[in-house]
Amino acid sequence: MSQIYDRVALIGLGLIASSMFWAIKRAGLAGEVTGYARSDATRETARRIGLCDRVCNTVQDAVEGADLVVLCVPVGAMGAVAQEIAPVLKPGATVSDVGSVKRHVIEAVLPHIPESVHFVPAHPLAGTEHSGPESGFAELFDNRWCLLVPVDGSEPDAIARLRALWEGMGANVDEMDADHHDLVLAVTSHAPHLIAYTMVGVADDLRRVTDTEVIKYSAAGFRDFTRIAASDPTMWRDVFLTNKDATLEILGRFTEELFALQRAIRTGDGEQLFDYFTRTRAIRRGIIDAGQDTDAPNFGRGTTST
Numbered sequence: 001m002s003q004i005y006d007r008v009a010l011i012g013l014g015l016i017a018s019s020m021f022w023a024i025k026r027a028g029l030a031g032e033v034t035g036y037a038r039s040d041a042t043r044e045t046a047r048r049i050g051l052c053d054r055v056c057n058t059v060q061d062a063v064e065g066a067d068l069v070v071l072c073v074p075v076g077a078m079g080a081v082a083q084e085i086a087p088v089l090k091p092g093a094t095v096s097d098v099g100s101v102k103r104h105v106i107e108a109v110l111p112h113i114p115e116s117v118h119f120v121p122a123h124p125l126a127g128t129e130h131s132g133p134e135s136g137f138a139e140l141f142d143n144r145w146c147l148l149v150p151v152d153g154s155e156p157d158a159i160a161r162l163r164a165l166w167e168g169m170g171a172n173v174d175e176m177d178a179d180h181h182d183l184v185l186a187v188t189s190h191a192p193h194l195i196a197y198t199m200v201g202v203a204d205d206l207r208r209v210t211d212t213e214v215i216k217y218s219a220a221g222f223r224d225f226t227r228i229a230a231s232d233p234t235m236w237r238d239v240f241l242t243n244k245d246a247t248l249e250i251l252g253r254f255t256e257e258l259f260a261l262q263r264a265i266r267t268g269d270g271e272q273l274f275d276y277f278t279r280t281r282a283i284r285r286g287i288i289d290a291g292q293d294t295d296a297p298n299f300g301r302g303t304t305s306t
């Protein structure tokens with residue numbers, strides 16, 4: 001793979017930025033990668049583990065001269081960071097982001113982008129429950145989707161270059177409109193996370209009654225909820241605050257379906273339960289056929305659970 005940008009600046013050095021750095025290096029996609037994080041501790045860790053070619057003490061130093069600047073901070077912080085870097089952005093440069101919500105990020109960032117700079121929002125659909133500069137790895141984006149969400153006036157050349165970068169990092173790339181993105185993600189990611197948070201919260205309340213049983217027998221499905229519910233609190237707070245309408249729409253539908261299943265259980269309607277579970281099982285098969293998960297039992301953990 002050949003070099004796509006001379007200099008890339010990663011702002012925020014957590015899971016996504018660190019994975020981008022290792023994936024960029026793996027394929028030689030940039031001449032130099034600079035990085036900035038707001039805390040001394042994160043910048044120190046980055047220097048210690050060799051994350052970024054140059055870790056800068058100010059966001060302006062990291063951005064100055066960069067051909068691509070990627071905002072890798074929580075969604076709620078994107079606007080303030082864009083405002084800080086706007087005066088030093090190089091004419092002709094591209095600004096992108098990796099935020100999990102797109103309409104809000106566009107509204108917060110676009111007003112700060114100078115005329116001479118391109119803005120091409122993006123969202124890699126890849127992650128883990130870990131965060132911070134030491135959590136990244138080069139393979140995170142391999143065979144995962146990255147959605148580009150161009151805004152009015154995003155230049156085709158700038159979009160094509162960013163697409164090449166994500167493909168070089170191993171991702172499959174698609175383009176999508178911001179509102180559609182936010183609705184799709186509410187279904188596939190945001191509502192499921194809220195449900196996992198709720199289920200783990202309910203079990204935690206129950207634990208006070210049943211002592212340690214909830215932990216001891218957690219392999220029976222609950223453990224997978226706890227993994228999701230261990231995700232970064234700041235990131236997920238911002239997702240729900242900024243993708244409010246789509247998430248509430250999906251949660252409304254979810255609640256209706258939950259009530260319908262609750263009634264089926266109460267009335268002993270086995271046929272309805274069986275039909276419902278047959279339909280959902282087919283969805284899992286579709287995800288595996290699309291190469292987006294393993295069909296190994298128990299997600300390939302090597303142990304079985306009921």
Ligand code: NAP
Pocket residue numbers: 011012013014015016017037038039040042043072073074075077081098099100101123124125126127128129130131132133232235
């Ligand atoms: P992370 O590991 O928690 O790292 C966040 C980084 O942002 C840290 O370097 C942190 O700096 C910095 N930061 C936090 N608050 C800030 C603020 N108010 N101003 C400036 N910098 C701030 O996060 P991540 O998982 O990489 O997520 C980054 C972005 O990617 C988020 O927008 C998220 O929605 C999106 N995303 C996440 C996932 C996922 O699964 N994690 C997947 C796709 C997209 P310090 O370390 O110095 O505090």
